[in-house]
Amino acid sequence: MIKDVMEALRFAWSPSSWDMFLWSIGLFSSYLKLLRASIFGSKSIPISSSIVQKIGSSRPICVVTGVTSGIGKATAFALAEKGYHVVLVGRSPQLLSETLKEIKSKNKDAQLKSFVVDMSCFSSIFNFKDSLEKWLSDAELHPSIQLLVNNAGIMAISSRPTNEGYDRVMATNYIGPFTMTKLLLPLLENSSVPSRVVNVVSFTHRYASIGKVDKDYVTGKHFTTYNQYPHAHVYEYSKLCLLLFSYELHRQLRLKDDSHHVSVIAADPGFVKTNLMREYPKYVSAFAFLSFKLVGLLQTPDEGARSSVDAALAPSETSGVYYFGGKGRTIKSSKASRDPKLGKQLWETSCGLFDQLQSYND
Numbered sequence: 001m002i003k004d005v006m007e008a009l010r011f012a013w014s015p016s017s018w019d020m021f022l023w024s025i026g027l028f029s030s031y032l033k034l035l036r037a038s039i040f041g042s043k044s045i046p047i048s049s050s051i052v053q054k055i056g057s058s059r060p061i062c063v064v065t066g067v068t069s070g071i072g073k074a075t076a077f078a079l080a081e082k083g084y085h086v087v088l089v090g091r092s093p094q095l096l097s098e099t100l101k102e103i104k105s106k107n108k109d110a111q112l113k114s115f116v117v118d119m120s121c122f123s124s125i126f127n128f129k130d131s132l133e134k135w136l137s138d139a140e141l142h143p144s145i146q147l148l149v150n151n152a153g154i155m156a157i158s159s160r161p162t163n164e165g166y167d168r169v170m171a172t173n174y175i176g177p178f179t180m181t182k183l184l185l186p187l188l189e190n191s192s193v194p195s196r197v198v199n200v201v202s203f204t205h206r207y208a209s210i211g212k213v214d215k216d217y218v219t220g221k222h223f224t225t226y227n228q229y230p231h232a233h234v235y236e237y238s239k240l241c242l243l244l245f246s247y248e249l250h251r252q253l254r255l256k257d258d259s260h261h262v263s264v265i266a267a268d269p270g271f272v273k274t275n276l277m278r279e280y281p282k283y284v285s286a287f288a289f290l291s292f293k294l295v296g297l298l299q300t301p302d303e304g305a306r307s308s309v310d311a312a313l314a315p316s317e318t319s320g321v322y323y324f325g326g327k328g329r330t331i332k333s334s335k336a337s338r339d340p341k342l343g344k345q346l347w348e349t350s351c352g353l354f355d356q357l358q359s360y361n362d
Contacts, residue, residue, distance in 0.1 A: 019207065019232035026206035027271055027297060030324055033331040045314050045321070045328045059085040059111055060193070061145045062312070063132070063184065065119060065177070066152030068095035070274030071200065074305035075149060077103055079312060080110040084147065087132065088114040119152045119176035120168050126361040129183040136187075144190040147312055150177035150242070151200045155276050159220075159229045164357070167220020169231075173238035175218065178245055178350045179357060188262050194316035198308055199246045201239050201266045201322075206334045208240035209233060213346040218353065241346060242266075243322075243333055248343035250320035263319035265311040266333070270324065271297055272304030 062079050066072035068090040080086045080103055090096045096114045103110050115131055118124040136143050153173045160168045166175060181197055188195040216222040218241065223234050243266055250264040271292045277285040292298040306326035314328065322333045336342065 019230075019236070022207040023204045023232075023236070024291075026203045027292075029206060030203045030268070030270070030331060031297070034325045034329060037329070037331060045310075045318055045330060058141055059083055060147065061085045061087060061136075061141070062147035062149065063087040063089060063145055064149040064151055065089040065117070065180065068092055068099050070276065070301045071269050071272055071304045071308065072149075072151040073099055073102075074301040075151060075308045075312075077106070078302075078305055078309045079147075079149075080107055080112065082309075082313065085111040085113070087145075088112060089117045089119075089128070089152070090114070091116065091118045119180070120154075120162050120166075120171040122162075122164065122171075122176070122179055122357045123361055125176060125179050125183065126358075128180075132184075133187075142190075142192065143187065144192070144195070145184060145187045146191050146193060146195045147198070148181060148184055148188065148196075149198045149200070149308060149312065150180060151308065152176070153200065153202075153238075153276070155231065155235050155280075157229070157231045157280060159224060164360075165219070165221065167223055167234060169234045170218065170220035170238050170241075173235070174241040174245070175350070175353060177242060179354055181245075181249065182351075182354050185262070191261075195262050196312065196314075196316075197246075197249065197262065197264045198311045199242050199264070199266050200308055201243045201246070201268050201333075202236070203268055203270065203324075204232075204236040205240040205243050205337055208236040208334075208336070210240070210336050210342070211237070213241070213244070213342060213349055215349055215353065218346070218349050240334075240337055243337040244339075244343045244346045245350065247320055247338060248340070248347045251340065251343070252347070253319075263314075263316060265314060265319065265321055265323060267307040267311040267323040268333075269304035269307050270299055272299045272301055274301060274304075 062084040064072060064076045064086060067076045067088045076086050076088055088096055088100060093116050100112050100114050103112060115128050117128045154169055156169050162168055162171045211217055223230055246264050246266040253262050273289055289298055307323040310326060310328045311323045321330045324331050
């Protein structure tokens with residue numbers, strides 16, 4: 001026990017841990033924005049409580065990443081209940097199998113398909129795209145999907161590069177979702193009904209240092225120049241990038257087609273008790289959970305998934321917004337996250353990385 005306490009104290013005095021303190025301010029700021037919106041009469045966006053409509057004789061297909069625990073699992077449960085044919089995407093074959101069985105045990109009518117995908121491994125994502133298209137063809141389903149939920153994410157307290165030399169947090173939390181979206185966009189555009197991308201973001205973006213959005217920053221190589229791995233800064237920066245990408249994708253799609261055929265929504269679950277902080281000293285995560293529980297802001301995975309599910313079920317014309325707090329409520333994200341110039345720069349950097357990764361996998 002003494003060893004665990006000393007580890008927690010050393011961790012608490014690290015520079016990144018002080019950054020994490022600012023996250024709590026960011027969370028309170030988000031709830032204050034929510035309160036202000038309710039006082040001044042900002043309306044929630046209507047959401048559907050009914051079962052989603054079938055496409056011909058088939059259910060609409062949604063792909064959800066990071067489904068083996070936490071918010072991703074809760075989101076997959078909820079969307080299966082709503083009538084989606086849910087494609088479960090996760091890194092662990094065993095946990096994927098357990099998740100599939102668990103959903104089936106509670107919803108015998110659920111239609112599910114699972115694929116093993118590592119969101120930090122780009123060959124795995126490219127292989128998934130091929131496997132998904134093959135499955136759609138073999139199952140005689142329309143070559144399209146109606147919903148993509150980029151939920152997978154990690155936090156890490158040490159630097160662990162991917163095979164490409166990218167920071168693993170940046171790869172999993174941003175470059176992976178960007179790659180997944182780019183690869184599946186043709187399937188979303190091929191849908192006979194409006195389709196949607198939901199990116200699961202975080203209130204931590206509010207305290208991200210903008211820095212740059214060039215290749216060194218986006219791949220995380222810049223962070224290797226630090227004497228100590230800036231784990232909090234890397235996480236919040238990855239979530240800022242995902243949010244910038246969400247808004248820029250919305251703008252890019254509007255330039256191509258103003259009919260909102262493919263919409264994009266960012267969904268912030270708030271502070272949720274999951275295993276996201278599993279690498280942190282146990283007393284640090286326990287203190288964080290207790291503190292937010294005492295002020296009534298600690299949520300269960302089911303509660304945290306509400307923003308993602310609300311976003312998935314919002315009217316088709318809803319796009320380019322930031323969901324927070326459940327019940328179809330939206331607030332403004334940080335000023336930096338809404339900077340179109342920064343979003344365009346990130347888009348160009350990310351497309352360059354995507355082209356490079358694609359050439360490796362051709």
